[in-house]
Amino acid sequence: MVTARTHDSVDVLGVRVSVVDVPLLRRRLCEAIERRDQLTITFANPNYVMAARKDPTLRELMNSFDLNLADGWGVVMAARIFGKPVPSRMANDDLTDEFFGLSAERGWRVFLFGNAPGVAQAAAENLRRWYPGVQIVGTQHGHWADASGRIPDETADRLVREINEARPDILHVGLGTPLQQIFVNEHLGRLTAPVIVTCGAYFEHLAERREYYPAWILRLRLGWLYRLFRDPRAMWRRYTIELGSYVLRVLAYRIRHGKQR
Structure with missing residues (x-):
């Protein structure tokens, strides 16, 4: 198993989520390519976090990446509850300009x-x-x-x-x-x-x-409700039982362990 380079992060139920913003990500991309120094990036959403709690191998895999970005407001919320907020949600779709616009420029x-x-x-x-x-x-x-x-x-x-x-x-x-x-x-x-x-x-x-969220849905942070409305048969369990379980575990973790430093 490859070991990730250390950097500022927040522990979200065992998954190491990177505390980075877009300017820092852009800088890391430029440095890695200019120096030919490998940089691995993956993403954590509440569904992956819950799966990683039950699967130590998946948790180790996710934590082996250099950057583990917050894919979903549920992860952003958890980081804030734990007292070590990440700057924003950073899913692949939020970073198209960084991955492809910057590539075109450079x-x-x-x-x-x-x-x-x-x-x-x-x-x-x-x-x-x-x-x-x-x-x-x-x-x-x-x-x-x-x-x-x-x-x-x-x-x-x-x-x-x-x-x-x-x-x-x-x-x-x-x-x-x-x-x-x-x-x-x-x-x-x-x-x-x-x-x-x-x-x-x-x-x-x-x-x-595959249709992505409308801009107003992203502004209101209601992506989960939009997906549930669009495909209730496939999504109802994820956004009711599983999401509820995730929120309860986050709150319980905060009560037991306090804020992170």
Whole structure:
């Protein structure tokens, strides 16, 4: 298991969430690419935090990343309750300008790996239109796992070679949690991209195949209610029982341990 570099963070039920803002993230991206010093980035939302409480392997995987950004207002809220607030919610969709606008400005090379066949390619076409000059140097779908839920070694070796041959400065890996964290951790020593970012279904949003939250929903911090309304059958348990359990555990943790320093 790769060990993350230390930095200011808050413990959210065992998951180390990074206390960083957008300017600091931009600086870390620039430094990693200029120095060719690898930087790994993943994201924590309440669902992942609760899963990591039950699964020590997942918790260790998430904590092995250099930056673990707050994906969701539930994580932002928990950090504030624990007395060590993070500046803001920082999901992939909130950072499109940082990952792709900055890449276009700086001439960085980007590789999109993950999601269903054709999605990364469609995302790349949109990104080239939205950010003229951005260099998307490769795309590859992420449907390679076998019946065990893991990518076979031979296939993983081929994918690593393909990615490295494209010489990206930033590699986005959208395989879903925990497969994307497993892939990055297992192959970090062989991947040559200075910046590696896990991104779940992000390419679906970039390809405009999955509707993202309207701006007013984000301003009111009601993304969970919007998703529940849009797809109640699939989301009701996550945003009622599981979310309620998460909030209770956060409050109980605060009562037992007090504020963090």
